[in-house]
Amino acid sequence: MRLEFSLRILAKLKMPLKQMDDSKMGGQSERVELKRDVGLMSGIALIIGTMIGSGIFISPKGMLEGSGSVGLTLILWVLCGLLVTMGALVYAELGTMVPESGGEHAYLMFTFDKVRRRRLKAGADAGAASDSGKGSLVRVPAFLYDWVALFIIRPTMFAIMALALGTYAVKPFYPDCDPPDMAVKLTTAVAMCIIAFINCLSVKAATYVQNITTFTKLLALVIISIGGIVMLAKGNTENFEDGFQGTTSEAGTVAIAFYNGLWAFDGWNSLNFITEELKDPTKNLPRAIMIGIPLTTLAYVLANIGYLAVMTKEEIMISHAVAVTWGDRMLGVMSWLIPCFVVASTFGSSNGCLFASGRLTFSAGREGHFPKVLSFLRIGSNTPVPAVLFTLMLSLCLIIPGDLSTLIDFFSFASWLFYGLTTASLLILRVTEPNMHRPYKVPLPVPIIVLLASIYLVIAPIVQNPGVQFVYAVIFILAGLVVYVPFIYNGIHFKFVDTITIIIQKLLQLAPTGQ
């Protein structure tokens, strides 16, 4: 059942491209409406499938270290789920009000580009309503989002997931100590190349990989949860008695724990990227969010109970890989299963991440924010080869110096900055477009809470652990402006870019699509 859903959803991801070509096929000036065939169940499956990645296998230890007690850990997991649900509800209002694919990009464009908004409201579709953005600064937020997403968020996410994959793949060879960095990083690089290759080879292969790994990660969570419940039923409950013993009193470490948890939840906004394909989005978007995210939260809490029923707090903290230790404890001769599951799961997450990057690149390219070549597809296989290679290159660079915590800081900083900005845009729209039809209206305190939380999540790590990585992040974001002014505002265009485009096209057999 689930397999089928995700297969269909992933096939959806290329829908807009197809639709645009179809419009030409029809030869009519107006565009064919996007086919809406992602139903409620598929929507929920997409949310769950995207959110469950490496996080639940990686984060429990960080959560426990930060919170200090079993009780607080479980509460924090629920709180993470709650914050993410609220964030997703904010996105639900935006998504139903602005039924465009592309998530943050679409909402930021809509909020800040009044001309485009007017055209959209007049009935034009997203592509047609857009102009080049020349001579105006209204596209700065959306451009900066594209800039940061393409250069930081996506490659970092890919790098982190692939590093998790590399670590778990190498781990079995080093049962009682940290594996050598070199081996982990090289394995990561090898895996990254394989994933990129699959994504360049065929869309179908990538989808297939995604389905299999979604199945394995769910299976792993089910095994862990059931194992835990069995142990609890056997009366192995001592880790939960006195559940709040050792609770830390330091707010800073709790915040770090919270961060660790949020990493496991990332991907909650994935449905907003394909709003245009959602059936009856005004109903299904909020519903999918309200069902999908609490379900994921429940799965996480169950998995944590599964860990804690088997291992003590101390054992978790000294474990190099919680899920692996759990497997050694519970599965006996089958303990090799868990690392395999985790590797498969992280492989799937990395694959999905790279897959989605192609789509994001397309949406940025559609507005002319990036060199068009990035949005081209390879002839024959129809795979977003340039986008994949671009993300691969950046991610490979990121793992070279990388200490993972720096990368996660980088990632959290950038992504929560834009979650906050998007939430702020909802509040702005409440003021500037008070009368616009909002099929789903989130209660006003929710966006305010989410906005405050994102401000906290952006600022707190800088205050607690000021590191040079944040300076780099800010410099990088500001550099987006430096790019924006000549290339978008002034519309400067260099001929040699075309030359390079053509050479790349010829070399990789890339052709533009759409429009």
Place this chain on the structure above:
Amino acid sequence: MESSGIPTITSGSMQKDGTQWIGEGMTGQTVGESKYDEAQVQQKRDASVVDFALPSSRRASRKSFSGKQDPSRSISEGGPYRGMGKEELLRFSNRPFWRNLRYICMSIVLTGWLALLITVVAIVLTYPQCREAETRDWWQKTVIYRVYVPSFLDSNCDGIGDLEGVRRNLDYLHDLGVNTIALSPIYPLGSAKPGLNSIHLSDTHIVNHTDIDPIYGDLEDFGKLVNYTHELGMHITLDFIPNHTSDEHPWFKESKKDAKENWYRSYYVWVKGLDANQLQVPNNWKSVYECSAWKMNIDNAFYLHQFMESQPDLNLRSEKVRDELKDILKFWLDLGVDGFYIRDSNFLFEDYDFRDDILALDNLTQVECPGLEHPHEAYEHLHTQGLSENFDMLAHWRAFLDDYGEKTNQYKILLADVDGSYTNFMDYYGLFNRDGVDFPLNKFSLDLEKSSDGLGVAKMVKTYMANLPSKRWPNWMSGDDRSPRLADRLGDDLAKPYLMMSMLLPGTPYFYYGDEIGLRANTPAPSGANGLREKPMRGPMLWANTSHAGFSDRFCPDAWMPLNNQYTNGMNVQFQKDDPTSLWNLFRNLTRLRQGKPSFEYGDYIPLVHDDEVFSFVREFDGEKGYLVALNFASQPATKQLHGLHKTVPGSAKVEVVGGTQVLHHKGGSAGLDPLKLMPYEGIVVSWDYEAKEL
């Protein structure tokens, strides 16, 4: 079908694009080629299940051909160049040049990837797997405590410490955390100087290597001592003096008799004199304490003595002597001794051809020696010290102990004293893959003095560690019965950080009795002449603020050496036991800290800040608690950034041990390492729990 029209459109759009730079040979484009391309495209389309872009754009081009759409639309709209159309691209990209370039690129990438994969496999296969906890033997985990027997405790009221006195204090030493007792020589001595009790003789004046000097007790006392030591799980070592004996030793008495048919003649080094009358000394070798290293016997032959003339050098080239020495070792091993400290090991062999030592400093003059105007220090002792035969001898003894240890299933250690440079020093560990002694005592740590700052300490540690051959075991010495005492050399201030350092660096610490209470030399210094027993560092142990400082009972005679009168002033065990900030308690806390801790036993040693003020390092091992030791050797407060210097060092950590006269931290509290502040001469040890790195 539509293929015939395509070249027209594409070439048209190309010209409008003004893409002159793609035009290499494009005018030669034939319909046939494009037909092939089309067919290929068609094929690809059919093969691809999820294909969508290609057929539609093919249709789009057909449409443009039919004139409904301007083929150059994308360009005329302005904005960034959108790239080449599909069909024209296909034609170009399938040209041999581009196809080959593509294959070359692909094979480069593939080769690179394969290389990466092979590297990964190679690394995983060859990289050392998780380190097993290295097994450390007892002598590597131990704290050695050198007891100068006559000064430790007098149990029989004769003013001289004895074996029973040591035995009575074993519980004390056990509580202090000491695990190995290294006894000073306890062998019967001659009485060469008339009117002198053997207590005043140098304790290497041995007349019998397999007995106990009656002033210390007898073999029964020794047996009791050994047994109780082992009962407490402790170990005991003896001094082994193979270089020389007393001239009253039966061997020498026999040896100096008639040269002919004398079994014992070859036990010592005998040489005829030089000149016609054979009255001149054979060469310029000097004794360490006296004039010539040669002394003439009644029969005009000279015997060699590298030290005093009453201490003739044994001839270790003689198989007979070697056998005797092995028998001596075996005698004590059979009694349960756990190892030996080889004394004067640098002097064991001398040049076979009796070549002159080289005069290095001719400005040093010594008047008292007739015929030899230069003192011992003026020579470079190429032919009398540090001969490579010494190492050969040590390797023999090591092998002998190995054999014995294998039989009894217990490792017996060999230590040695050394003079010389680092290189020479390190040779004692073994030459040419042969095992030498387990460790030569680190005399370089005795070079530290009151004026040493953090840099001096760091330099000593660094040089020592850098010179240490791999797999060999370091050691850190505080003093012995021939060097100035720790408290005298370093003063009370530096003694504490030094104590912390020597206990927590990798290696075996070696302390001298009294170091735990900061015992100082006797003042005024005894005027013991060369070779005599009374030396300032050999004063009686101070146990309590009672009569004789607890060294002997109230009505007993005075100790053989005067007591250091500071025992009334807190320099005694009893007083310091009750003072939590005392040196004694620091000593005990440190032995407790290092005991059984994997990080200290076999953990990594990671130097951190080493500057003129602070000496700091980390000890840690995978899966074990990590420790940071930070010692301020300066007389002013120091602030050092330690967090961030090593990946495991946290921002703040739990204080395990604090030492110093003024302290900022207290045991059990928390110390910030971001940065760490230390008072003058304050040292702290902090710990943190191991955090497994998951990613």
